[in-house]
Amino acid sequence: MAVQINPSILSADFARLADEAQAVAGADWLHVDVMDNHFVPNLTLGVPVVESLARATDTPLDCHLMIENPDRWAPQYVEAGAGSVTFHAEAAHAPVRLAREIRAKGARASMALKPATPIEPYEDLLPELDMLLIMTVEPGFGGQAFLDIMLPKIRRTRELISKHGLELWLQVDGGVSASTIERCAEAGADVFVAGSAVYGASDPAEAVRALREQAAAASTWACGH
Numbered sequence: 001m002a003v004q005i006n007p008s009i010l011s012a013d014f015a016r017l018a019d020e021a022q023a024v025a026g027a028d029w030l031h032v033d034v035m036d037n038h039f040v041p042n043l044t045l046g047v048p049v050v051e052s053l054a055r056a057t058d059t060p061l062d063c064h065l066m067i068e069n070p071d072r073w074a075p076q077y078v079e080a081g082a083g084s085v086t087f088h089a090e091a092a093h094a095p096v097r098l099a100r101e102i103r104a105k106g107a108r109a110s111m112a113l114k115p116a117t118p119i120e121p122y123e124d125l126l127p128e129l130d131m132l133l134i135m136t137v138e139p140g141f142g143g144q145a146f147l148d149i150m151l152p153k154i155r156r157t158r159e160l161i162s163k164h165g166l167e168l169w170l171q172v173d174g175g176v177s178a179s180t181i182e183r184c185a186e187a188g189a190d191v192f193v194a195g196s197a198v199y200g201a202s203d204p205a206e207a208v209r210a211l212r213e214q215a216a217a218a219s220t221w222a223c224g225h
């Protein structure tokens with residue numbers, strides 16, 4: 001698979017979401033951060049906004065649910081039009097059942113790990129998932145500094161994916177920019193979320209293109225575009 005760049009609309013202008021989606025029309029997915037002020041200390045948007053955004057853009061939506069009780073809410077994001085739904089391992093009560101439900105409803109199922117959550121206890125769950133998200137900041141806010149100490153976890157996760165011969169995508173989210181994306185790609189990530197590095201740029205479409213080029217050149221796993 002080629003590397004993928006998913007701009008995070010957390011750093012976009014929420015009053016102009018359709019235009020902000022259009023500004024990165026060359027992106028692979030649009031990353032939508034859903035926060036409930038319980039799982040993380042911040043509040044963003046919910047199902048109705050995802051529903052409207054899905055109608056307003058051709059770019060598929062990658063919903064990152066930073067919420068309590070994703071077992072109850074995640075299926076509604078599939079129904080709202082998300083092409084990929086990520087729940088947090090720390091919040092899910094029954095991750096296998098939830099991943100199967102997301103897939104059965106027609107979306108890609110993905111699980112996220114906060115920085116202090118190890119991958120090893122989840123090795124046997126990997127075949128149930130289409131993507132694993134390794135957070136490279138503490139979830140809750142955009143614009144934070146990339147945590148270098150997550151690189152060994154990215155590497156170990158890539159080794160587990162290879163060991164089991166899985167097609168699983170490996171996403172990184174938090175502090176991904178021109179100065180950190182190559183380290184992530186070298187470690188084995190192939191899907192890159194970037195919020196401030198894209199929407200903080202004077203030309204967001206060009207930022208996506210440049211990040212894609214850097215990641216593809218540094219990737220030891222993905223083939224280039």
Ligand SMILES: O=C(CO)[C@H](O)[C@H](O)COP(=O)(O)O
Pocket residue numbers: 008010011031033064066137138139140141142143144173174175176193194195196197
């Ligand atoms: O999940 C997130 C925060 O919890 C965001 O997707 C992430 O932080 C993107 O923002 P940036 O690229 O500016 O770090």
Ligand SMILES: [Fe+2]
Pocket residue numbers: 008031032033064173193
């Ligand atoms: Fe995110």
